[in-house]
Amino acid sequence: MLTYLHGDHLGSASLATDASGAKITDSDTRYYPYGVTRPGLAGTGLPTDRRFTGQREEPSLGFYDYGARPYAPALGRFLQADTLVPDPGNPQSLNRYAYVLGNPLRLVDPSGHKYCDSFDANGRCVSENEAFWVRFLGGWGGDYMVAVQSGAEKVGAALADALNGSARERRAWIATGDRPVTAQEAFQLVYGNNRLVFRHIEGDPIAGWAETHLDWAGNGCYRGEICYDESIFIGSGLASFQRWGLHNVVHELGHGIDQRGGRQARADLAAEWTANPDFPHRDPTNQDPSGYAGLYFGWQQTRVATAGEEFADMFLGWTYNRWDASASGATRSGWMSANMPRWIALAVAGD
Numbered sequence: 001m002l003t004y005l006h007g008d009h010l011g012s013a014s015l016a017t018d019a020s021g022a023k024i025t026d027s028d029t030r031y032y033p034y035g036v037t038r039p040g041l042a043g044t045g046l047p048t049d050r051r052f053t054g055q056r057e058e059p060s061l062g063f064y065d066y067g068a069r070p071y072a073p074a075l076g077r078f079l080q081a082d083t084l085v086p087d088p089g090n091p092q093s094l095n096r097y098a099y100v101l102g103n104p105l106r107l108v109d110p111s112g113h114k115y116c117d118s119f120d121a122n123g124r125c126v127s128e129n130e131a132f133w134v135r136f137l138g139g140w141g142g143d144y145m146v147a148v149q150s151g152a153e154k155v156g157a158a159l160a161d162a163l164n165g166s167a168r169e170r171r172a173w174i175a176t177g178d179r180p181v182t183a184q185e186a187f188q189l190v191y192g193n194n195r196l197v198f199r200h201i202e203g204d205p206i207a208g209w210a211e212t213h214l215d216w217a218g219n220g221c222y223r224g225e226i227c228y229d230e231s232i233f234i235g236s237g238l239a240s241f242q243r244w245g246l247h248n249v250v251h252e253l254g255h256g257i258d259q260r261g262g263r264q265a266r267a268d269l270a271a272e273w274t275a276n277p278d279f280p281h282r283d284p285t286n287q288d289p290s291g292y293a294g295l296y297f298g299w300q301q302t303r304v305a306t307a308g309e310e311f312a313d314m315f316l317g318w319t320y321n322r323w324d325a326s327a328s329g330a331t332r333s334g335w336m337s338a339n340m341p342r343w344i345a346l347a348v349a350g351d
């Protein structure tokens, strides 16, 4: 008999129908959060042993076979310790018996080694998609992930250009010899060999787009992550993010290189303002570009006039090599070109 299985949002088998679309008797299946089937909805008629999150159940033994190790839904944990610690920055992942970081309503663990949070249209775990240079935690839609990856590629290309212009330092840092570094290698040198985490914080602990946390934790964001709050995912969020989000990702990666380098870049900018009163400094009360290629909210991602925020917007200008055609633009551009190799070196050494 031909049957069709139907799944819920986690890929758990929840119903079977026959070829005519009629429900197969007693195939209704529902699960408690950690995978125990609900009384009366245990799917006794379900013609498969692939049930909770699509994993294979061993009903006589009371556990699931997750490939790498058995999982006990009644206990909500694995029966063997994981041999890998997937996410050392996250304290939950240090519990080597824990299931999906204690978040079973949203995450699954296809391999028994590693939870997964974001999927493409074919159900593949995109957090593990090697095409992305970064990792995504929380619910990210595919279009958002592509925009983030585009920003990372833009930054990687600019970093590679800077590194490849400085062969002596390059040889000291990585084992590519005289081969130029690729954009991805440059990105990972600066931001760390583990793929940088972009986390969507559901709810609203940040209130206003993004925060970069490469050297501090807080507001629901772990150290080593760049976090986006709910505001980019609601309303006209996607249209806005596709238009400007890539610039925002580059701006945040500017904060990231500063933080990875011990915040030397912002300190140097503040010192420059002190030493050189003619060096352009944003006026937050008018929208004078002061050397930026455009106004808020395109080539300036904030109106804040602190050294940290100005550096992040100057990093955006440096990445795209786009500045206002004025003396201020030339000053900012020249200063960034002269100093970026040193800040890159600090960020690489900060690993």
Ligand SMILES: [Zn+2]
Pocket (backbone or CB within 6 Å): 251, 255, 302, 309, 312
């Ligand atoms: Zn900023």
